[in-house]
Amino acid sequence: MAIAKVVLIIALWGVSMSAWASRPITENDGMLCLSGQGLPAEAREGDITLQVNDKEVLPLDAASHLAVFIDIKARHQATLRSKGQQAQTLDIDFTQTSNGSVCLRYDPGSRRWAHRG
Numbered sequence: 001m002a003i004a005k006v007v008l009i010i011a012l013w014g015v016s017m018s019a020w021a022s023r024p025i026t027e028n029d030g031m032l033c034l035s036g037q038g039l040p041a042e043a044r045e046g047d048i049t050l051q052v053n054d055k056e057v058l059p060l061d062a063a064s065h066l067a068v069f070i071d072i073k074a075r076h077q078a079t080l081r082s083k084g085q086q087a088q089t090l091d092i093d094f095t096q097t098s099n100g101s102v103c104l105r106y107d108p109g110s111r112r113w114a115h116r117g
Contacts, residue, residue, distance in 0.1 A: 030072035030094045031101040036064030039106055043082070050104075051079045052092075072100055080104075080113055088113055 032052060039048055045061040052068050053076055060066075070076050076092040090113060092102055102115045 028072050029069045029100070030097075031067050031069055032076070032078060032092060032104070033067045033101060034060070034064070034104040036060050036062045039064075040082075040108065040111070047083050048087075049081045051081070053077060057081075078104060078115075090115055 034050060039060060039062060043061075046059050048060045049057050050060055050066075051057045052070060055068070058064075058066060070092070072094045078090045078092055080087045080089075090104065092115065094100060094102065104113050104115050106113050
């Protein structure tokens with residue numbers, strides 16, 4: 001019986017932690033998201049990277065799904081690089097979003113990324 005209680009506690013803790021991680025920590029947190037499924041079809045693993053402001057450079061591939069929490073009241077820059085060369089820089093501003101999140105999407109027609117709130 002004690003083992004069942006421990007398993008239940010661990011399961012509930014895991015569910016609560018995943019729910020906590022999926023929403024902003026405070027009302028000042030905005031979320032910048034990107035799915036690797038929107039990367040250029042010809043991109044190979046490690047070709048495309050994302051850097052938000054001066055934070056860590058994140059390599060992207062088709063399986064990437066990421067969310068970066070940033071201050072909703074400030075302006076931010078998302079820099080995408082292809083094979084080490086700067087491909088595009090996007091200015092991120094949450095004033096035109098209603099839900100505090102901005103998702104980056106790649107448009108194969110224009111070969112550019114755009115963001116939607």
